[in-house]
Amino acid sequence: MTDDDDRRAITAAMQRLFAGTPLRSSGKLDIVTLAQEAGVKRNKLTHKHTDLKDLFYVQRRTRHGIPDDEVKLREQIATLQKSNQSLRDERDRYRVSGLVGGAEFGPSPPARWSACCAVMAGAGSAR
Incomplete structure (x- = not known):
């Protein structure tokens, strides 16, 4: 060469x-x-x-010893972490306002489970 x-x-x-x-x-x-x-x-x-x-x-x-593709991935991770935090904050606002698990979404889970179990028990006895 x-x-x-x-x-x-x-x-x-x-x-x-x-x-x-x-x-x-x-x-x-x-x-x-x-x-x-x-x-x-x-x-x-x-x-x-x-x-x-x-x-x-x-x-x-x-570059602080970091390749270009890793820099891009770190930026993408930071963006996704911000988005994730935003979604968590929104979820917490709904929890505080009483919308999650409240009457707006139907009966509470145990009532739904009881109704489901009753239906299944009836289907099992029909056999």
Whole structure:
């Protein structure tokens, strides 16, 4: 591989790692994994292409070591947690107002169960 090929491979590997789509490695955001992902020896990053190594570290630091797909998932989790909390709050408002389990929704569960059991008992004796 020429130096230009190495640089292209390292740059492409950086993009894959930060996107969370590694092809040849575990996906960890470190130099050893970057070299493995790029298919080059680690010393090429630490001694020959130090500018790319520094760029990798800068990008990793700005992302706090988190790949793009994980950032998206964390944002989605936060949105879902807010929605879930909103639904819990709404449920609690109904509970406080006395609407859940009240006359608005028919008889209480034990009365419904008694009626159901009576019907089933009658069906069993008809056999």
